[in-house]
Amino acid sequence: MAANKVVSKNMRVAGMKLGLTGLVLAVLFLFLIPMFYGIVTSLKTDSQLSKSDAPWWPAAEGILNYEGKDYEIYSVPMEDGTVRELALYKKGRQVSEFLDPQNPEAGPIEWEGAWRQLERIWSFSPQWRNFINAWDTVNFPRLLWNTFVYASVTTFGAVFSSALVAYGFSRFRIPGKGVLFMLMLSTVILPSAVTLIPTYFVFLKLGWVGTWLPLIIPAFFSWGTNTFLLRQFFMSIPRELDEAAMIDGASPLRVFISIILPTSMPALTAVGLFHFFWAWNDFFGPLIYLAGNPDKFPITVGLTAFNNLYSQSTNLIQAASLISAVIPVIIFFLAQKQFMQGIVVTGVEK
Amino acid sequence: MSFFEGVELLKKDKARGKRKLSGADKREARTGLAFLSPWIIGFLLFYLLPMIASFVFSLYDFNPAVPDQAKFIGFENWQRALVIDEEVRLSFFRTIHFMAISLPITLSFTLFLAVLMNSEHVIGKNIYRTLFYMPTMIPLVAGVLVWNGVLNEQTGWINVIIERLTGIEAVGTNGLRWLADPKLVYYAYTMFGLWGVGNGMIIFLAGLQGVPTEIYEAAQIDGAGWWRRLFRITVPLITPVIFYQLVLSVIASLQYFLAPFVLNDGTGFPEGMTRFYMVYFYKQSFSFFNMGYGATLAWLMFLVALVLTAILFGTAKYWVYYASEER
Numbered sequence: 001m002a003a004n005k006v007v008s009k010n011m012r013v014a015g016m017k018l019g020l021t022g023l024v025l026a027v028l029f030l031f032l033i034p035m036f037y038g039i040v041t042s043l044k045t046d047s048q049l050s051k052s053d054a055p056w057w058p059a060a061e062g063i064l065n066y067e068g069k070d071y072e073i074y075s076v077p078m079e080d081g082t083v084r085e086l087a088l089y090k091k092g093r094q095v096s097e098f099l100d101p102q103n104p105e106a107g108p109i110e111w112e113g114a115w116r117q118l119e120r121i122w123s124f125s126p127q128w129r130n131f132i133n134a135w136d137t138v139n140f141p142r143l144l145w146n147t148f149v150y151a152s153v154t155t156f157g158a159v160f161s162s163a164l165v166a167y168g169f170s171r172f173r174i175p176g177k178g179v180l181f182m183l184m185l186s187t188v189i190l191p192s193a194v195t196l197i198p199t200y201f202v203f204l205k206l207g208w209v210g211t212w213l214p215l216i217i218p219a220f221f222s223w224g225t226n227t228f229l230l231r232q233f234f235m236s237i238p239r240e241l242d243e244a245a246m247i248d249g250a251s252p253l254r255v256f257i258s259i260i261l262p263t264s265m266p267a268l269t270a271v272g273l274f275h276f277f278w279a280w281n282d283f284f285g286p287l288i289y290l291a292g293n294p295d296k297f298p299i300t301v302g303l304t305a306f307n308n309l310y311s312q313s314t315n316l317i318q319a320a321s322l323i324s325a326v327i328p329v330i331i332f333f334l335a336q337k338q339f340m341q342g343i344v345v346t347g348v349e350k
Numbered sequence: 351m352s353f354f355e356g357v358e359l360l361k362k363d364k365a366r367g368k369r370k371l372s373g374a375d376k377r378e379a380r381t382g383l384a385f386l387s388p389w390i391i392g393f394l395l396f397y398l399l400p401m402i403a404s405f406v407f408s409l410y411d412f413n414p415a416v417p418d419q420a421k422f423i424g425f426e427n428w429q430r431a432l433v434i435d436e437e438v439r440l441s442f443f444r445t446i447h448f449m450a451i452s453l454p455i456t457l458s459f460t461l462f463l464a465v466l467m468n469s470e471h472v473i474g475k476n477i478y479r480t481l482f483y484m485p486t487m488i489p490l491v492a493g494v495l496v497w498n499g500v501l502n503e504q505t506g507w508i509n510v511i512i513e514r515l516t517g518i519e520a521v522g523t524n525g526l527r528w529l530a531d532p533k534l535v536y537y538a539y540t541m542f543g544l545w546g547v548g549n550g551m552i553i554f555l556a557g558l559q560g561v562p563t564e565i566y567e568a569a570q571i572d573g574a575g576w577w578r579r580l581f582r583i584t585v586p587l588i589t590p591v592i593f594y595q596l597v598l599s600v601i602a603s604l605q606y607f608l609a610p611f612v613l614n615d616g617t618g619f620p621e622g623m624t625r626f627y628m629v630y631f632y633k634q635s636f637s638f639f640n641m642g643y644g645a646t647l648a649w650l651m652f653l654v655a656l657v658l659t660a661i662l663f664g665t666a667k668y669w670v671y672y673a674s675e676e677r
Contacts (some may be wrong), residue, residue, distance in 0.1 A: 020471045024478050034500040037507045165389040172382025176361035185356050189601045194652040196401035197645045221392020252381050281489050300491040304612050321492035328487040343549050344556040
């Protein structure tokens with residue numbers, strides 16, 4: 001009896017495992033369909049995209065090049081019931097002539113019927129050239145470089161200034177600290193529009209609109225989310241460490257540089273990664289401040305402009321979108337752990 | 351949740367009260383303030399002053415191309431926004447309408463994924479977690495363009511798959527026109543958003559892993575089934591995390607802008623459905639350069655955000671669970 005129970009329990013657990021894992025795989029498949037679509041579409045030719053009877057995978061219509069001319073290959077049902085792949089040599093209303101692509105020298109084969117009813121033969125043929133075309137048309141080197149510089153500079157500024165501020169919040173008794181901290185948190189959820197217009201106007205008067213300065217300078221004045229996250233981490237560093245250094249005569253700045261920063265590398269990395277990809281994704285700021293200056297566009301705005309110009313070239317758009325996603329995705333795979341930890345600290349820690 | 355941290359600090363401030371500061375205390379406060387100074391300066395320059403200026407702008411008829419012709423018009427902009435200009439009300443309700451569709455779907459999908467990723471019965475969880483997270487890394491503009499392709503009514507795979515599987519006519523102009531049918535477009539936009547659930551999923555997952563297993567075991571002994579355990583134990587215990595996600599999502603949806611702008615240049619296609627509040631704000635401020643009116647719209651959005659946040663925080667005590675809270 002007991003043994004029976006154990007077996008049936010094991011069976012049930014195995015069933016659960018199979019069922020749930022199957023469910024996850026199904027959801028994952030649906031979730032990633034757009035990505036497969038993007039990859040497959042980016043490898044198609046224009047002509048395949050315009051034909052409704054084309055296969056779903058990247059393919060080209062079969063062509064026989066014979067004596068310097070191209071002949072289209074069709075799938076032809078023969079009188080003996082077999083289906084052969086033949087190249088249409090001479091079109092006729094009732095009777096057409098075909099060539100055998102394997103052996104064109106053998107001469108034309110006559111076939112009775114309407115060739116227009118025949119189906120074309122497709123063969124697998126990924127168009128890697130689309131990526132090169134997209135790369136050249138969008139001027140990706142420029143966009144990637146702009147985005148990279150913008151993201152790196154703001155990340156450095158935002159992480160360093162946020163660390164300073166977080167140190168202030170975590171280590172010093174300051175009258176009214178609670179109010180300041182609340183204000184800082186509320187800037188995280190403040191809709192950016194409410195400060196945008198006067199800020200834009202001031203930057204316009206300074207002659208900074210059309211440059212990266214309006215996007216870069218504010219990052220050096222700390223950033224709510226980053227500061228919060230770093231403060232949480234600094235709070236967990238034992239105060240004995242700072243105190244020991246202070247007794248040895250280290251100034252608060254010295255403690256910050258030689259104790260707090262080195263001990264917080266994981267948190268600094270996480271915050272840095274976040275900020276980097278936030279900047280990589282940033283759209284609204286560059287759209288407004290760089291309007292009319294395509295040379296300075298980051299990838300998001302450049303991609304939008306490209307989409308407006310080439311919205312008919314689905315394959316190029318998908319290729320360009322994929323190119324812009326490659327770098328963040330690769331870095332994510334390399335630095336997954338830091339990412340996940342950082343998210344947990346911002347979202348869950350109290 | 352971080353907000354509650356701030357509340358704690360406020361309490362500490364109060365407890366300390368108006369005690370006289372000694373010389374050492376003053377020195378400490380000064381050093382501390384020096385470290386806070388980047389934030390304090392930034393707050394004044396990029397938040398507080400612009401907010402005040404924004405309000406002042408809202409009282410003017412103002413175009414940055416001809417700043418000399420700025421004219422004080424009192425509350426005319428406010429009157430226009432609240433009473434005369436119908437588009438303000440319409441675009442606001444569109445935003446709320448979209449929020450009412452996308453928020454529940456996105457939050458429950460996120461929770462659903464987190465529960466699956468937390469299940470002991472799923473084999474190879476770490477791989478799936480990575481793969482579910484991955485699209486979050488794709489720049490949103492690129493993601494929107496990919497979805498725009500896959501949802502295309504003629505050639506998109508979604509319609510082709512639906513038609514093959516169910517036999518319903520999905521492909522073509524009589525089929526499911528995800529991005530052109532006013533009834534479907536909000537669902538399509540919601541789908542774009544599903545590619546960004548990674549962060550929420552990880553946060554929920556961490557919340558789930560924080561639920562003590564003893565509680566489940568006790569409940570199981572008492573005969574509580576899986577669903578009962580989910581809704582009576584798991585969900586209540588992670589309400590703080592849900593609350594945090596909810597506040598952030600509400601504020602973010604209020605400013606929803608990117609997809610309608612990238613796909614239709616903010617024309618509101620189809621039938622004005624995607625002319626959301628932020629899109630209208632952008633048009634007024636940065637296409638027509640009506641910056642006085644734009645500032646008014648921005649201030650209105652700020653007030654709405656304030657009210658919504660206040661409502662959420664007000665309801666929090668009825669449904670958000672805090673283990674350490676004394677009632």
